[in-house]
Amino acid sequence: MAQSVLLTGAAGRVGDAILGDLADAYEWRLLDRDPPTEDLPGEFVVADITDDEAIREAMEGIDVVVHLAGDPRKTAPWDSVLTNNIDGTQTVYEAAVDAGVEKVAFASSNHAVGAFETDERTPDMYRADDDYLLDGSELPRPGNLYGVSKVAGESLGRYYHDEYGISVVNVRIGNLTQNHPPIDYERGQAMWLSYRDCAHLFDRCIQADYEYEIVYGISDNDRKYYSIESAREALGYDPQDNSAEHD
Numbered sequence: 654m655a656q657s658v659l660l661t662g663a664a665g666r667v668g669d670a671i672l673g674d675l676a677d678a679y680e681w682r683l684l685d686r687d688p689p690t691e692d693l694p695g696e697f698v699v700a701d702i703t704d705d706e707a708i709r710e711a712m713e714g715i716d717v718v719v720h721l722a723g724d725p726r727k728t729a730p731w732d733s734v735l736t737n738n739i740d741g742t743q744t745v746y747e748a749a750v751d752a753g754v755e756k757v758a759f760a761s762s763n764h765a766v767g768a769f770e771t772d773e774r775t776p777d778m779y780r781a782d783d784d785y786l787l788d789g790s791e792l793p794r795p796g797n798l799y800g801v802s803k804v805a806g807e808s809l810g811r812y813y814h815d816e817y818g819i820s821v822v823n824v825r826i827g828n829l830t831q832n833h834p835p836i837d838y839e840r841g842q843a844m845w846l847s848y849r850d851c852a853h854l855f856d857r858c859i860q861a862d863y864e865y866e867i868v869y870g871i872s873d874n875d876r877k878y879y880s881i882e883s884a885r886e887a888l889g890y891d892p893q894d895n896s897a898e899h900d
């Protein structure tokens with residue numbers, strides 16, 4: 654029988670990429686505070702992730718949670734990231750462990766480590782001939798409050814894994830765009846994540862066995878400054894796209 658997967662933030666862009674390729678692969682329970690504007694697979698729950706009761710109900714019978722819901726703006730103010738990204742993520746984890754969920758894949762961000770991109774390193778680090786690489790073992794270094802909230806989400810996962818044994822993978826997503834990497838934007842090309850690689854990566858997050866992981870979610874771009882080795886090793890990620898093929 655297909656696994657039951659709760660996808661929070663299902664009405665957003667990352668949700669769109671995942672459901673575009675994986676609509677038939679799982680028993681989906683989709684959740685978002687905004688109702689869907691198109692036909693989506695499975696059951697749709699309209700709820701806020703800070704609503705403890707609604708999230709507990711949505712968690713019933715779920716094997717795996719893909720947790721995307723949150724404020725994705727790098728300029729998001731503190732009150733929004735505190736509520737949506739930190740409090741909301743804690744509510745999701747608490748309900749997940751109480752419901753006996755096996756795994757949570759958390760949508761973290763490149764902005765959890767954005768401050769490694771110093772004036773001295775940029776723009777060289779965005780180029781294919783530069784060998785600077787972050788691999789997920791470095792300490793977080795957020796460059797904005799949104800990034801701080803993603804680091805908090807990764808820490809919540811660490812706590813719930815260590816305390817309750819739930820499997821957790823934090824995917825530091827790069828820059829997701831459909832059909833084509835960002836144009837005239839070297840940083841975005843270095844961290845491009847294509848739609849099909851995004852769907853495949855979260856498919857691996859649902860399928861693979863792991864304990865607690867931090868991986869980078871980008872395509873196999875020549876320009877990369879994030880290693881994808883941990884995603885390959887821990888999850889079996891095998892990306893097909895490379896922003897250099899669109900130059």
Ligand SMILES: NC(=O)C1=CN([C@@H]2O[C@H](COP(=O)(O)OP(=O)(O)OC[C@H]3O[C@@H](n4cnc5c(N)ncnc54)[C@H](O)[C@@H]3O)[C@@H](O)[C@H]2O)C=CC1
Nearest residue numbers: 662664665666667686701702721722723725760762826829
């Ligand atoms: N799109 C990208 O390139 C990247 C996205 N991410 C992360 O991936 C996740 C999804 O991002 P996108 O799909 O791009 O954003 P989006 O804004 O398109 O989708 C987010 C969805 O979450 C929902 N949402 C927000 N707060 C909520 C709450 N309190 N309760 C219930 N639903 C709520 C929104 O209604 C929206 O449908 C976010 O956590 C974001 O930080 C991280 C790095 C890059």
Ligand SMILES: O=C1O[C@H](COP(=O)(O)O)[C@@H](O)[C@H](O)[C@H]1O
Nearest residue numbers: 725726727762763764827828841
């Ligand atoms: O976390 C996120 O990162 C991407 C890429 O960041 P950017 O600074 O290069 O735009 C961003 O597009 C997305 O909205 C955000 O959630």
